[in-house]
Amino acid sequence: MKALIISADNFEDSELLFPYYRLKEEGSEIDIASIKKVRIKGKHGYEVEVSKTLKEINPDDYDILILPGGKAPEAIRKEKEALDISRSFFGRNKPVAAICHGPQILITAGVLKGRHATCYKSVAEEMREAGAVYEDKEVVVDGNLVTSRQPSDLPSFMRETILALKPKK
Amino acid sequence: MKALIISADNFEDSELLFPYYRLKEEGSEIDIASIKKVRIKGKHGYEVEVSKTLKEINPDDYDILILPGGKAPEAIRKEKEALDISRSFFGRNKPVAAICHGPQILITAGVLKGRHATCYKSVAEEMREAGAVYEDKEVVVDGNLVTSRQPSDLPSFMRETILALKPKK
Numbered sequence: 027m028k029a030l031i032i033s034a035d036n037f038e039d040s041e042l043l044f045p046y047y048r049l050k051e052e053g054s055e056i057d058i059a060s061i062k063k064v065r066i067k068g069k070h071g072y073e074v075e076v077s078k079t080l081k082e083i084n085p086d087d088y089d090i091l092i093l094p095g096g097k098a099p100e101a102i103r104k105e106k107e108a109l110d111i112s113r114s115f116f117g118r119n120k121p122v123a124a125i126c127h128g129p130q131i132l133i134t135a136g137v138l139k140g141r142h143a144t145c146y147k148s149v150a151e152e153m154r155e156a157g158a159v160y161e162d163k164e165v166v167v168d169g170n171l172v173t174s175r176q177p178s179d180l181p182s183f184m185r186e187t188i189l190a191l192k193p194k195k
Numbered sequence: 196m197k198a199l200i201i202s203a204d205n206f207e208d209s210e211l212l213f214p215y216y217r218l219k220e221e222g223s224e225i226d227i228a229s230i231k232k233v234r235i236k237g238k239h240g241y242e243v244e245v246s247k248t249l250k251e252i253n254p255d256d257y258d259i260l261i262l263p264g265g266k267a268p269e270a271i272r273k274e275k276e277a278l279d280i281s282r283s284f285f286g287r288n289k290p291v292a293a294i295c296h297g298p299q300i301l302i303t304a305g306v307l308k309g310r311h312a313t314c315y316k317s318v319a320e321e322m323r324e325a326g327a328v329y330e331d332k333e334v335v336v337d338g339n340l341v342t343s344r345q346p347s348d349l350p351s352f353m354r355e356t357i358l359a360l361k362p363k364k
Contacts, residue, residue, distance in 0.1 A: 039209075039239065039241075040208075040212050043209050044212070044213060044217075047209075047350045047353070048217065048220075048350075051349075051351075051353055070208065070239040070240050070241060071239050071240075072239060180216045180220075181217075181219035182220075184216070184220055
């Protein structure tokens with residue numbers, strides 16, 4: 027199993043680190059992709075190594091896309107490659123898990139129309155404008171899409187994200 | 196299932212938050228105990244609410260003890276109640292999971308003699324002096340005791356910690 031995390035400087039540290047460690051616990055390989063191949067720094071000062079630039083990513087190589095929050099999504103949503111990668115996951119119905127400000131990338135990618143989802147409360151308005159059915163719940167699962175609101179939702183977020191990776195019964 | 200985390204100010208944020216979220220994901224109830232019932236702050240600025248003082252803890256109420264690292268264990272090891280709680284878990288052979296500087300509490304409690312364990316590299320010497328068999332591995336499991344060295348070991352640490360909670364076959 028191979029996971030792709032897309033983020034940038036000023037990520038919400040726990041929203042990147044918890045999924046990263048949790049998927050490693052599950053035995054997953056993980057690439058962290060960003061605009062440049064540098065170390066990126068979270069709002070709380072944690073640093074992680076970027077293993078690939080967005081340009082280097084072939085989304086077909088990955089089983090799941092993780093979009094952490096913080097201020098990073100505001101930068102990432104301006105990157106055409108990040109939007110194309112997101113659309114590819116939706117096109118192939120592969121799991122996408124986005125938390126807090128992470129769904130901003132999906133809003134810009136235009137993949138949320140008619141989809142049930144949640145996000146950080148300040149993002150709710152633009153999520154509705156993008157045609158999504160916003161729900162104020164700790165985790166919302168709609169097909170391939172898993173979304174949560176904030177760090178305190180991480181336990182439910184990762185429970186559903188791991189479930190999304192299991193073969194359907 | 197009920198878990199007890201003992202920590203204090205200047206905890207290593209990810210070493211408290213990852214086990215906390217991971218055990219919540221598993222459906223566990225969790226108490227965070229410290230010297231006073233206040234909010235404690237990690238080295239990276241994350242804050243968590245202390246639900247009980249050490250004095251209020253009856254170790255028989257819990258299935259597992261988690262000891263995160265950072266500078267917190269240096270303060271906690273001076274607290275008689277924390278040492279008594281640790282000894283109670285060992286006396287009843289219940290899981291104890293300690294990472295980084297967390298094992299310092301177990302060193303002072305005198306429960307590591309003859310036990311295989313690991314810890315942050317700067318703690319290795321005093322761990323050996325306490326009679327433990329120190330191993331430089333990402334996770335060491337010896338009976339009820341699960342230990343790891345540092346944040347990057349968290350995936351293995353929690354994989355083994357969760358296993359330690361499952362009924363033995």
